Amino acid sequence: MATYAIGDVQGCYDSLMALLEKIDYDDNQDTLWFAGDLVNRGPKSLKTLRFIKGLGDKAISVLGNHDLHLLALYYNENNPKKSDTLKSTLKAKDSEELMHWLRYQPLVHHDKSLNALMVHAGIPPKWGAKKALKRSLEVETFIQSADFREFFNVMYGNSPDKWDKSLVGMDRLRIIVNYFTRMRFCTQDGQLDLLSKEGLNTKPKGYSPWFELERKAAKKRIFFGHWAALEGKADADNVFALDTGCVWGGKLSAIRVEDEAWFRVAAQEKQS
Numbered sequence: 001m002a003t004y005a006i007g008d009v010q011g012c013y014d015s016l017m018a019l020l021e022k023i024d025y026d027d028n029q030d031t032l033w034f035a036g037d038l039v040n041r042g043p044k045s046l047k048t049l050r051f052i053k054g055l056g057d058k059a060i061s062v063l064g065n066h067d068l069h070l071l072a073l074y075y076n077e078n079n080p081k082k083s084d085t086l087k088s089t090l091k092a093k094d095s096e097e098l099m100h101w102l103r104y105q106p107l108v109h110h111d112k113s114l115n116a117l118m119v120h121a122g123i124p125p126k127w128g129a130k131k132a133l134k135r136s137l138e139v140e141t142f143i144q145s146a147d148f149r150e151f152f153n154v155m156y157g158n159s160p161d162k163w164d165k166s167l168v169g170m171d172r173l174r175i176i177v178n179y180f181t182r183m184r185f186c187t188q189d190g191q192l193d194l195l196s197k198e199g200l201n202t203k204p205k206g207y208s209p210w211f212e213l214e215r216k217a218a219k220k221r222i223f224f225g226h227w228a229a230l231e232g233k234a235d236a237d238n239v240f241a242l243d244t245g246c247v248w249g250g251k252l253s254a255i256r257v258e259d260e261a262w263f264r265v266a267a268q269e270k271q272s
Contacts, residue, residue, distance in 0.1 A: 036064025
């Protein structure tokens with residue numbers, strides 16, 4: 001009986017199957033955690049989504065920026081971008097069922113017994129576990145409400161770039177979502193830089209990787225994806241970078257949460 005946290009799958013279904021074979025996954029006993037970005041850029045987003053949904057309570061997934069992008073496309077009836085690989089998912093006969101399931105996934109998962117938090121991008125330095133879960137719940141409550149389309153209409157954007165407790169409405173929800181699903185570099189007081197997307201050597205002046213700063217959630221183990229350029233390396237205690245660039249021809253990674261043992265498989269998908 002084990003818990004495995006898995007990095008960004010992004011529609012790389014064949015790689016996921018290879019990884020599950022490598023860890024000798026037992027669907028009767030094991031639990032899978034997915035760090036978001038289940039879909040997009042890879043060739044089999046629909047198959048991936050159906051598989052993970054079909055695992056029921058044996059799988060826990062948090063929302064990533066690509067998952068939210070899929071929801072926004074679906075509910076706003078927008079056309080995908082050229083780089084998206086979501087057409088078959090959007091047009092699938094079970095698309096409504098899949099989108100409803102996806103919309104009800106959390107932004108942050110907490111397992112107290114394992115002293116673990118899972119989030120797609122990270123936890124801002126000034127938020128402890130309790131505050132992060134409270135802010136996550138704010139967004140989840142809204143996007144699971146009857147008014148959820150209002151947020152997907154205005155979700156995109158880099159402003160505001162810093163948390164302020166006086167924020168209200170869509171600005172408040174957007175900064176929370178950007179912290180949890182898009183953050184890489186920020187300042188100690190939580191100001192975001194959302195333009196720099198490569199490795200640590202690209203950090204803007206005055207900014208640092210969020211996990212290198214003094215963090216209120218430092219006593220919790222944090223499992224996150226999103227940042228493929230880290231290549232699975234985050235130089236900080238209790239922080240585990242899961243995205244190893246499978247969709248770009250790298251590897252798909254899992255860590256057994258109980259003993260922090262790593263498992264990796266090379267990407268199975270053909271690169272164009």
